[in-house]
Amino acid sequence: MITTTHYLILAAVVFAIGAFGVLTRRNLLVMLMSVELMLNAANLTFVAFAKDLGDMGGHIFPIFIMTVAACEVAVGLAIIITIFRLGDTSDVLDLTFMKDIKSG
Amino acid sequence: MDNVIWIIPLLPLAGFLINGLGGRRLPDRLVSFVGVSLPIASFVLSVWAFLQLLKLGEEGEITCTLYSWIFSGNFEVSLAFLLDPLSCVMALVVSGVGSAIHLYSVGYMHGDKSYARYFSFLNLFLFSMLVLVLAEDLVLLFLGWEGVGLCSYLLIGFWFDDMEKAKAGKKAFIVNRIGDFGFFIGMALIVITIGTLNVPGMKEILENNPGVITTGMATAVTLFLFVGATGKSAQIPLYVWLPDAMAGPTPVSALIHAATMVTAGVYMIARLNFLYVLAPTTMIIVALIGSFTALYAATIGIAQNDIKKVLAYSTISQLGYMFTAVGVGAFSAGIFHLMTHAFFKALLFLGAGSVIHAMSGEQDIRKMGGLREKMPVTFWTFLIATLAISGIPPLAGFFSKDEILWKAFSTHLGSIGILFWALGLVAAVVTAFYMFRLFFMAFTGESRASADVKKHIHESPFSMSSVLLLLGLLSAIGGFIGVPELLGGHNTFERFLEPVLPHLGSRFSEHDAHFWEIVLLVFSLVAAATGIFLAYVMYVRRADIPKKFAKNYKAVYGLVYDKYRIDELYEIVFIKPFFALGWIFSGVIDNWIVDGIVRLLTAMTAGLGRLFNASQDGDVRVYGRVLLGGLLLILIIVVFGRV
Amino acid sequence: MIEAIIFYPTAAVIVVFSLMVVLHKSPMRSAMFLLGTLFFMAFIFALLSAHFVAVIQILVYAGGIVVLILFSIMLLNIKKDEINYERISNGRFVTLLTSGLLFIILAVVFLTIYSGSPAELPAEFGTIREVGKLMITNYLFAFEAISLLVIASLVAAVVLVRGLIYKSQEGDDS
Numbered sequence: 001m002i003t004t005t006h007y008l009i010l011a012a013v014v015f016a017i018g019a020f021g022v023l024t025r026r027n028l029l030v031m032l033m034s035v036e037l038m039l040n041a042a043n044l045t046f047v048a049f050a051k052d053l054g055d056m057g058g059h060i061f062p063i064f065i066m067t068v069a070a071c072e073v074a075v076g077l078a079i080i081i082t083i084f085r086l087g088d089t090s091d092v093l094d095l096t097f098m099k100d101i102k103s104g
Numbered sequence: 105m106d107n108v109i110w111i112i113p114l115l116p117l118a119g120f121l122i123n124g125l126g127g128r129r130l131p132d133r134l135v136s137f138v139g140v141s142l143p144i145a146s147f148v149l150s151v152w153a154f155l156q157l158l159k160l161g162e163e164g165e166i167t168c169t170l171y172s173w174i175f176s177g178n179f180e181v182s183l184a185f186l187l188d189p190l191s192c193v194m195a196l197v198v199s200g201v202g203s204a205i206h207l208y209s210v211g212y213m214h215g216d217k218s219y220a221r222y223f224s225f226l227n228l229f230l231f232s233m234l235v236l237v238l239a240e241d242l243v244l245l246f247l248g249w250e251g252v253g254l255c256s257y258l259l260i261g262f263w264f265d266d267m268e269k270a271k272a273g274k275k276a277f278i279v280n281r282i283g284d285f286g287f288f289i290g291m292a293l294i295v296i297t298i299g300t301l302n303v304p305g306m307k308e309i310l311e312n313n314p315g316v317i318t319t320g321m322a323t324a325v326t327l328f329l330f331v332g333a334t335g336k337s338a339q340i341p342l343y344v345w346l347p348d349a350m351a352g353p354t355p356v357s358a359l360i361h362a363a364t365m366v367t368a369g370v371y372m373i374a375r376l377n378f379l380y381v382l383a384p385t386t387m388i389i390v391a392l393i394g395s396f397t398a399l400y401a402a403t404i405g406i407a408q409n410d411i412k413k414v415l416a417y418s419t420i421s422q423l424g425y426m427f428t429a430v431g432v433g434a435f436s437a438g439i440f441h442l443m444t445h446a447f448f449k450a451l452l453f454l455g456a457g458s459v460i461h462a463m464s465g466e467q468d469i470r471k472m473g474g475l476r477e478k479m480p481v482t483f484w485t486f487l488i489a490t491l492a493i494s495g496i497p498p499l500a501g502f503f504s505k506d507e508i509l510w511k512a513f514s515t516h517l518g519s520i521g522i523l524f525w526a527l528g529l530v531a532a533v534v535t536a537f538y539m540f541r542l543f544f545m546a547f548t549g550e551s552r553a554s555a556d557v558k559k560h561i562h563e564s565p566f567s568m569s570s571v572l573l574l575l576g577l578l579s580a581i582g583g584f585i586g587v588p589e590l591l592g593g594h595n596t597f598e599r600f601l602e603p604v605l606p607h608l609g610s611r612f613s614e615h616d617a618h619f620w621e622i623v624l625l626v627f628s629l630v631a632a633a634t635g636i637f638l639a640y641v642m643y644v645r646r647a648d649i650p651k652k653f654a655k656n657y658k659a660v661y662g663l664v665y666d667k668y669r670i671d672e673l674y675e676i677v678f679i680k681p682f683f684a685l686g687w688i689f690s691g692v693i694d695n696w697i698v699d700g701i702v703r704l705l706t707a708m709t710a711g712l713g714r715l716f717n718a719s720q721d722g723d724v725r726v727y728g729r730v731l732l733g734g735l736l737l738i739l740i741i742v743v744f745g746r747v
Numbered sequence: 748m749i750e751a752i753i754f755y756p757t758a759a760v761i762v763v764f765s766l767m768v769v770l771h772k773s774p775m776r777s778a779m780f781l782l783g784t785l786f787f788m789a790f791i792f793a794l795l796s797a798h799f800v801a802v803i804q805i806l807v808y809a810g811g812i813v814v815l816i817l818f819s820i821m822l823l824n825i826k827k828d829e830i831n832y833e834r835i836s837n838g839r840f841v842t843l844l845t846s847g848l849l850f851i852i853l854a855v856v857f858l859t860i861y862s863g864s865p866a867e868l869p870a871e872f873g874t875i876r877e878v879g880k881l882m883i884t885n886y887l888f889a890f891e892a893i894s895l896l897v898i899a900s901l902v903a904a905v906v907l908v909r910g911l912i913y914k915s916q917e918g919d920d921s
Contacts, residue, residue, distance in 0.1 A: 002750045004865065007795065008857040010758050014765050014784075016850035021769030023728045023842045029774050029820055033781045036812065037765055040788055043804075047797045054866035056877050060886050062800050063878070066807045067893050071900030073812045077819045078907040084823050096722030732845050739852050 007048035015041035028080050028090050032073065039069050109153060109168040109185045112195060113234035115146040119227035127220020139223030140206045143230055147199035154192050165189075165603075167240060167304075174243070179295060186240035186303065190604040193439060194237035194371055201363045201446050202230050204571045208454055209355040211567035212461060222262060222353070229255035233364050237371060242291055242301035245372070249287070249336065252365045253280045259360065260352040269351040276345040283335015283342050290328030294379075297321055307378050319383060326379060326386040333369025338420050339397045339427060344671055346420055350412040354457030357412060362419050362449035367442045370426040374435045377605055381433065384517060391431025391512065395527035398424030400668075402534035406541065407665040410467050411456045414542050418493070419449060421531060425508050428524050433608035434511030436601040440586045441504035447582050448492040448501055451575035455486040458564045458572065459546060464557050469542060474551035478561045481569045483547055485576035490543045492579045494536035495632045500583035505532065506628050507588065510621050514610035521611070525624070529631050536635025544643040590621050753794055761787045774820050778813060785809045796873040 014037055021034030043062040050058020084090050119142035127135050157166060165188035174181040187195070206226060213222050232251025239245040254277075261273025294301060297317045298309050309316060317325070333339070338346040338361075349361050360366070373380055373390065380387055398421045405417035422445050429438030460467055462479060476483045492501035509528050515521035551558055563569060586597035598607070610617055642649045654661045663669065764787065767780040785808045792801035871877050882890050 002754050005857055006754065006758075007791070009854055010761065010791070012850050012853035012857065013762055015853065016846045017762070017765045017769055019732065019849060020842055020846040023725050023732065023846075024839055025769065026725075027774055029816060029823070030769075030777050033768055033777055033816060036781065036808075037768060037784065040785065040808070043800070044788065044791065047792055047795050047800055050797065051795045051868070051872075052865050054868055054872070056872070056881050057885070059797050059800050059873060059878055060881050060889075062797075063803055063882075064886075064889060064893055066803060067897065070807060070812055071896055073815055074904045075900050075907070077815060078904040081819060081822065082907055082910075090823055092724055093722075095724070729842055729845060732849065736845065736848055736852065743852060743856055 004048050004052040008045060011041045011044040011048065013041075014038075014044070026091050026093060028083070028092055031092065032076055032080070036069060036073070039065055108149070109166060109187050109238065110170060112146050112149050112153070112199070113185075113231050113238060115142045115149070116227040116230035116234070118142060120224045120231060122224075123220045123227065124224035127224055130220065132214075132219050135220045135223055136210045139227060140203070140210060142227065143199060143203040143206050146230070146234065147196070147203045150192070150195045150199045153187055154196060157187060157189070157192055169240075178299060181241050181243045181301060183244060184240040184302075185238040185244075187238065188604050189601045190371075190374060190439065191237050193443065193601065195234060197443050197446050198230070198233050198237060198364050201450050201575075202233070202359060204574055205355050205359040205363075205450060205454070206230075208358075208457075208568050208571040209353075211565045212355050212457055213353060218262070222259075225255055225258045225262070226356070226359070229259065229360060229365070233368075236368055240303055242294070242303065245375075246284075246287065246291065249332070249368060249372075250284065252360070252368065253277060253284065253336070256280070256349070256360055256365055259356040260349045262352055262356065266351075272345075272348040272351040276349050279342050279345040280335050283332045285332075286328045286330075286335070287332025290325050290332065293321065293325045293328065297325070303375060306376075310378055310382070314382075317382065322379065322383040323385050326376075326383045327389070329372065329376070330369075330386060330390055333372055333427075334393070335369075337366045337369030337423050337427070339369070339393055339424060340400065343397065343401070343420050344674060347413055347416045347667070350410070350416050354412065354453055354460060357416070358450045358453035358457070361416065362453050363446035366419060366423055367426070367446070370423070370430060370438050370442055373427075373430045374439055374605060377430075377435050380430075381608070387431050387433065388517060388520060389431075391428050391515075391517075391521075391524050394424045394427025394429075394431050395512070395524040395531070396424070397421070398428065398531040399527050399534065400424075402531045402538065403664060404667050406534060406538040407661065409470055411459065411469050411472075411542065411546060412453075412467060414469075414538060415449070415452055415456060418452075418535070418539065421535060422449065422493070424531070425505060425528060428512055428528055429508040432512045432515035432517060432521055432524060434508065434515070435605035436598045436607075437504070437507040437511050439601065439605070440597050441508055444492070444500035444504040444579070444582050447575055448489040448499075448579040451485060451489040451572060451579055452493070454568070454572055454575065455482050455489065458482040458568060461564060461568075462561045463553060464560050466553065466557060469545040471552050471554075471557075472546045473549045473553070475547045475561065479563045481563055481572055485572040486547065487543065488576045489579050490539045493539050494636060495532055495628055496636075497629075498580075498583065500579050500581070502628075502632075503583035503586050503588070506625060507586065509628060510588075510624050511610075513624055514612050514617060514620065516609050516611055518611065529627060532628065532631045533635045536632045537639045540636050540639035541643050544639060548644065588621075590618065590625075750794060753790070757787050757790045757794075761791070775817075778817050778820060781816075782809055782813045785813065796868065798873050799875050799878045800873075 018034045018037030018041060021037065022031050025031050025034065043065055046058045046061045046065075048058075050056065080090065083095065087094060119138050122138050123130075123135055153166070160166070165186060167184060167186050169182050169184040171183055172180060173183045206223070209222065209226065213219055216222065229252060232248045232255055234248070236245055236248025236252060239248060257273045257277040259273075260276050261270045264270040264273070291301060294306070298306055299316075300306060300309070331342075335342040346361060346366070350357055352360075380390075401417045401420035401424065405414050405421065408414045408417065422441070426438045426441050426445070429435070429441060458479065459472065459475065459482060462475070462482075463472065466472065488499065492499040495502045495505045497503075509525055509532075512521050512528060513525040515524070553561075564572075586595065588595055612620060666672075761784055764780045764784040768777045768784060771777045771780065785804060789801040789804045789809070792798075792804060869877075
């Protein structure tokens, strides 16, 4: 018997994996992809609850989330490309402009 | 009327402030005027106070309380001055002789580049000394005690450009301080046992309730106080600063190291006589040290060639007499000698100053001589003073010294007094000897000075010679107020001080006393005459004897000349180990341990900083992890807080 | 019953694929795995009667976003040697723990809050018609706001890249 809880646990797993990826990978694009994973897990949670509660709002929200994700990816990719063109790198460890130049 | 006493010390304090703060910009004449007139005013006020005191009769005393200074539990100290016969005598001597010396200084220090500073310090000294003698409470006395020590340092090292002179000042202060430490412990013990440091209060408590302090404790207290006295009044073992103190200007030597400051120890014991009589052991020790010092210092004096050094050792020796007196219980005799000594010792120093001034700074008596024609006033007054100190009647010194010797011999403490008397008698011989040696070598015979110096020899200006004449007069007739009944006098001095300094009685019956007193008188006269005669023979008639003596007994002579090498002994025993200890503390403990702790702290802070540095290294993922961690924390609190 | 047969394998694939996204060295391969993950996610959505959402997922997410990411990867021309740096960074253990902890907390929350009986579903649950109806009525404001957001991000992307275009033009001229 597949209860709502199964879906929720699945969503939690994917979310945790996505979080691990964001905080661990050095490549900017892979980090972006991990963020997408996390957003997806959130979508799954919404839809699972929609079924459980009989509320269609849980279907509307993932649509919005996907839209926002699309916008975010667009802008984010533009930034990454700009960084790449300027610094020739896609490694997050090279982006330390906020750090004081003098410290070691 | 009684509220006026505090003005007596205040006047010289005002002089200190005026000359000290503005003196450099004032013309010398104004500085002199301020610096001399204020002490004279102080003296006039003292005389007036003396007359008021006489009006009050036998048990008269005047107290003047300004305000309550310290109060802590049961212990209270008020800023109060007491004028009784003892402090009155002291105030008169201090302000009188002090004023005279201030006047003398006008001529002596003429042209000095720090003229104003000199007078301001000298006035400050007078203030401190007057506070000391007029204080009603031991704490206030100690204030004055410290103050005169400070002024001694300031004035000894007055010409501090000369390193040797500065060092002399330092030595004086440090040795004094050692004594002061003992004094302070004594005061602390008094507070613990008696409970107050107010002198009349102490007396009352001890009279009504003598069990409050055991004999042992009394001995301890008085001994500690006496340690302070040995420092201030240059007795064994803390006398070593006084000869070095001659580096200061001669009027300073006259005032501080002859007439007044060094007598503070004697005054203190006289003031606390009611405490000292409770500790006969201490009194014996005091008398022993006093009489021994008298002889000891006298022997050093016979080999010195610097005119001021001879007088310095002479001062130490005469102070020994005063301590002998108070040690055997003859407090008023001690004060009497204090007064006469002030007269003739000040005169001797000022006369020496006159000579040095005339001889263009020469202080070695081997280069002097033949000053009679060119400096008559100095010559005759110096002679009077020398006769006085040698104990020749009817000059002042005879009466006071003889009184001490008699009281020592007949002390109620027992036949140990004979020892004190014997030491004092031999010292008297030596005193007469070295004083006349000094006189003969410096003033008589052919002049041994260089031609240059000889040309400049002149009598001192009137401002200086007038003081010499005044002191000469006092040295001559000053003794008459203390003529004992034996010789037909009324012993006025002792009777005046009787309310404060009680008579302790002798070990002889009335009849025996008279007999012995006459015997001792004869002994004293013979002693003085012997000393003078020996000096005459060795330094006037046959001047080759001293040289032969020095050659044949080189070791002994060398030892005496080097003041028994006590300074060197102190250097090895005390000073070098002290410096080594200091080196340990600074080099090892300060450098390694203390600095090490500081360096450890720095390293810890830096290390901690480096640790935290990692959290801000620019890696955004670390920031994210921290965020996540914080989020988890909140979640845990929220979720599991409800469960 | 059927649900279970579909659910468990799909869920397993999703977990495996998402792990590969995060752990694989090559960004290209990661992108492909992401595509797979999103695709199978759509299956799960369908299982949950969210038909419209499932379709939108494939159209927008898989077809749009992942393709965009693929274009960028190819554009940036990440060479093989660039991929060779340390696959997982230093903080991996701590992050693993933290993520694990996150999962545990979420799991606990989910396990405890489940009420019991699922609600009765209306007939047209999850259809386009229902979504459309809600969108125009209850969520109208959000709908309009989203459209504003899309325009904003469009402008932003163009502005960001415009500087580069000029720069490369200058470079070409010389």
